[in-house]
Amino acid sequence: EPEVTQTPSHQVTQMGQEVILRCVPISNHLYFYWYRQILGQKVEFLVSFYNNEISEKSEIFDDQFSVERPDGSNFTLKIRSTKLEDSAMYFCASRALQGSTEAFFGQGTRLTVV
């Protein structure tokens, strides 16, 4: 069964450092998403990406965040200068088409900022 793959599973970084989280969406999917979940809190939407551009973003997704699809397979989330409060699980998701199709989530990257 096809799946969304995220790497690394756990990333520890020092405050102020840049970090890149990587995702390989399901191959024929067209919509890509990043969500995050701070420990003990809700899953929060960060950004959606379609046709090589951001289609929607939340208030959380400020200038410190960026997304990119550098090739035909990878989808990345970059945090330029990490803060302690960026510590969270980050989930990538992808979806096939418009309409009511479901989103498939990766297993997440646990980001710890120290």
Next chain:
Amino acid sequence: DAKTTQPTSMDCAEGRAANLPCNHSTISGNEYVYWYRQIHSQGPQYIIHGLKNNETNEMASLIITEDRKSSTLILPHATLRDTAVYYCIVRVAIAGGTSYGKLTFGQGTILTVHP
């Protein structure tokens, strides 16, 4: 997207049916009801979705009331591995406009299946 209300937690005995309710009284005509679950800290997992008809798949059944203001997710024979947080989400059917298919998660229902 319409807001949903779910109980904070529920218990179920292993092998019995788990019935998880969800209220979505402000749902619009073009919004689907989706159910996802999250086991421990894993990524959310899609379970089922529906518009107005009852739906069934290999994981669960979804019963939507005729007025579409509430729904129930049924796990027919719950196992210990079904212990998870279950999220009921309503979302517009067509991506585009102000929503490109994002999912808005609430707190969900913590389902605990016990032996």
